[in-house]
Amino acid sequence: MLFYSFFKSLVGKDVVVELKNDLSPGDTRSAHATGLWENVFSYLEDVDKGIQEHSESYLSICGTLHSVDQYLNIKLTDISVTDPEKYPHMLSVKNCFIRGSVVRYVQLPADEVDTQLLQDAARKEALQQKQ
Amino acid sequence: RTAAPLSCSSKHSTKEKHLVLLRDGRTLIGFLRSIDQFANLVFHQTVERIHVGKKFGDIPRGIFIVRGENVVLLGEIDMDKPCDTVLQQVSIEEILEEQRLQQQAKQETEKAKVTALKDRGLSIPKADNLDEY
Numbered sequence: 001m002l003f004y005s006f007f008k009s010l011v012g013k014d015v016v017v018e019l020k021n022d023l024s025p026g027d028t029r030s031a032h033a034t035g036l037w038e039n040v041f042s043y044l045e046d047v048d049k050g051i052q053e054h055s056e057s058y059l060s061i062c063g064t065l066h067s068v069d070q071y072l073n074i075k076l077t078d079i080s081v082t083d084p085e086k087y088p089h090m091l092s093v094k095n096c097f098i099r100g101s102v103v104r105y106v107q108l109p110a111d112e113v114d115t116q117l118l119q120d121a122a123r124k125e126a127l128q129q130k131q
Numbered sequence: 132r133t134a135a136p137l138s139c140s141s142k143h144s145t146k147e148k149h150l151v152l153l154r155d156g157r158t159l160i161g162f163l164r165s166i167d168q169f170a171n172l173v174f175h176q177t178v179e180r181i182h183v184g185k186k187f188g189d190i191p192r193g194i195f196i197v198r199g200e201n202v203v204l205l206g207e208i209d210m211d212k213p214c215d216t217v218l219q220q221v222s223i224e225e226i227l228e229e230q231r232l233q234q235q236a237k238q239e240t241e242k243a244k245v246t247a248l249k250d251r252g253l254s255i256p257k258a259d260n261l262d263e264y
Contacts (some may be wrong), residue, residue, distance in 0.1 A: 019203060071168075091160045094207065099170050
């Protein structure tokens with residue numbers, strides 16, 4: 001309930017929602033974990049030449065937070081995709097609904113968040129949940 | 132538990148087309164007939180749109196019922212916004228062929244990468260054999 005209330009307080013602000021990339025249930029390899037390993041091995045020059053693809057870019061959507069619900073599903077208005085070349089299907093979509101379960105990050109404007117208050121509230125919630 | 136309309140998505144017009152991105156990467160476009168709190172969807176006159184590079188192709192699919200857990204994103208298609216200026220529509224056979232070639236190229240680079248790493252005695256752990264560590 002805490003983050004539901006928190007997001008409700010941010011309605012009307014511009015946010016960037018970054019979605020999970022490793023979503024396909026049929027994929028045996030987690031794309032995110034693979035990306036991490038590739039960073040470790042990237043010092044290998046032969047691997048860099050032509051074999052290594054550009055780093056995994058995740059679908060990020062920028063927009064105004066319209067509403068949120070108890071599942072942290074997010075509705076954004078006036079959206080724009082950060083990499084329109086890779087995701088052309090969103091060209092004519094202005095508003096969208098994003099299922100909460102596929103969100104990896106929600107990037108917020110720093111001046112809209114009182115981190116101290118949020119931290120205290122989260123700690124209290126965690127304590128309450130333990131009991 | 133009865134299906135109830137989503138609290139944060141009240142005004143869906145049935146005259147406008149919707150676009151849904153699925154977890155397996157597919158894109159469906161059609162008229163959204165119903166939605167519930169799990170994001171289960173009923174799509175009417177559905178078309179599966181495949182994008183490869185700057186080309187795309189539409190495959191008519193009829194009526195679709197999508198289980199909510201497979202939904203990534205649901206958007207309203209704005210008819211006024213100019214959309215197909217950079218994208219070129221091609222026939223179904225052509226886009227399927229393009230897709231097949233794209234998958235093939237991807238598999239080849241993947242294979243080359245795995246071989247290059249194996250030559251150095253390194254391997255990227257796959258999700259299915261992580262438990263062996």
